[in-house]
Amino acid sequence: MTLAPPAISFQDVAQVFATKSGPLTALGGVNLEVAQHEFVAVLGPSGCGKSTLLRLTSGLMMPSAGQITVLGLPVTRPREDVGIVFQQPTLLPWASVEENVVFPVKHTKGRVGPAHRDRAREILETVGLGGFGKRLPGELSGGMQQRVGIARALFLNPDLLMMDEPFSALDALTRDEMGYELLRLWQASPKTVMFITHSIPEAVLLADRVLVMSERPGRVIADLKVPLGRPRSEESLRAPEVQEFAAHLRSLLIKPAKPSPKPEAA
Ligand SMILES: Nc1ncnc2c1ncn2[C@@H]1O[C@H](COP(=O)(O)OP(=O)(O)OP(=O)(O)O)[C@@H](O)[C@H]1O
Numbered sequence: 002m003t004l005a006p007p008a009i010s011f012q013d014v015a016q017v018f019a020t021k022s023g024p025l026t027a028l029g030g031v032n033l034e035v036a037q038h039e040f041v042a043v044l045g046p047s048g049c050g051k052s053t054l055l056r057l058t059s060g061l062m063m064p065s066a067g068q069i070t071v072l073g074l075p076v077t078r079p080r081e082d083v084g085i086v087f088q089q090p091t092l093l094p095w096a097s098v099e100e101n102v103v104f105p106v107k108h109t110k111g112r113v114g115p116a117h118r119d120r121a122r123e124i125l126e127t128v129g130l131g132g133f134g135k136r137l138p139g140e141l142s143g144g145m146q147q148r149v150g151i152a153r154a155l156f157l158n159p160d161l162l163m164m165d166e167p168f169s170a171l172d173a174l175t176r177d178e179m180g181y182e183l184l185r186l187w188q189a190s191p192k193t194v195m196f197i198t199h200s201i202p203e204a205v206l207l208a209d210r211v212l213v214m215s216e217r218p219g220r221v222i223a224d225l226k227v228p229l230g231r232p233r234s235e236e237s238l239r240a241p242e243v244q245e246f247a248a249h250l251r252s253l254l255i256k257p258a259k260p261s262p263k264p265e266a267a
Contacts, residue, residue, distance in 0.1 A: 006073030008161055008193035009035040009058055014067035015218075016053050027053045029218030031067070035210075037160075038191040042204035044254060045214030051197045054219070055163045058195060059083045072160060081109075084159035088166040090150030092138040098125065099134035102153045120156060127186065128152045144175040148182075155186070162187075164196045168203070180206055184233060201250050205243060206233055213253045223253055 016028040027050040035041045043051050056062050057069055060079040069076045071083065092101045102121040103113045125134055128148040138146055147167060154162060164183075168176040180203060187194060198204050204211050205227055213223040228242050237243065 005037050006070070007034045008037045008039065008072060009033070009195065010068075010070045011054075011057075012068045014057065014064045014069055016050065016057065016062075017065040026218040028057075028064075028220070030220055033212060033221050033224070035193055035195060037072070037193055040187060040194045040196065040207060040209045042196045042198055042208035042211045043214065044198060044201065044204055044211060044250065045219060046216050046254065047199075049214045049217050050219030051214060052165050055085070055165050055195060055197060058161070059085055059163055080161075081157060082159045083161045083163060084154030084157065086147075086150050086154045086162070086164045086167045088169055090138075090146045090153075092146060092149055094138055097135050097137060098130065098141070098149050101138065101149055102134075102156050104153065105156060121152075124152045124155050125149075127155075127189075129182070142175075143171055144179060147171060147179065151183070151186075155190075158190070159192065161193045161195070164194065166197055166199065169199065176203070183207065184231075188231075201247050201254070202238065204250070205229070205247055206238060211250060213250065225250070 011031045011033045014028060014031040015026065018025045018027055031050075031054065043054065045051050053062075057064055058071065058076065060071075060076045060083070063077075071080060093104065096104070099118070099121050100107075102125060103117050106117050107113050122131070122134060125131055128151055130145060130148055130152065133141065133145070138149065141149070147170075150167070168179045171179060184207060194207075196204070196207060208227055211223075211225050211227060212221050213225070214220065215222045225246070228246050229237055229240070
């Protein structure tokens, strides 16, 4: 029996950016593994390199050092089997919802065939936007626009779904609703998900495992299994062990305030 390779593997990955004020080490020696079909959330302070992690996995940039493999193969270029959802859906405002969804194919292959149109309609149906294909993005609510972004990422049925704070621009109720919606989609069509968020409740609700990153240069400082079965619900989130887990995550993320300097003696 051959063991399936991990969906994502980082070995001693560092990322240094050249900036006007000199080299900036965004990631300093990241090691992590994500199993196939696992849902992993990444939490960490602002600027610790979470988005960089996601861009490296997607092949949108190459690491300064270390090795990254996706499904057992080194990442050497942007991969078609990795779908990405950003904080803002970045839709083409003049193109219909359906045109936005088929955009990845139009962009790479130059033409869109009837099978692609069928797939676009199917995936729009799946994300709850059946019947909205001819609308323009500006005619949709923020939550609906983000659903279009998710449909576009799922259009080519990727093995991996990278999500960079996908719901953070939405109001609290829509955000919760989208979280459950995402779980439904993930359970109906299992994929490996790397989900970047600043929200501890969101990470706990969605993920199998939570990776916590240090301040820049980012490293993984904790790799914790969420103590919750599936399906998840508001009620299961209230369980004492889950509350305790969330409190532990909070303690890893929030540094105690430094004592203020003593006033100088008069
Ligand atoms: N292309 C780039 N050139 C120079 N510096 C960059 C580049 N991309 C990111 N950085 C810097 O690298 C660091 C990590 O950025 P990144 O966006 O990955 O952090 P993040 O954890 O996703 O932040 P946030 O939580 O605020 O979105 C930051 O200091 C950022 O300014």
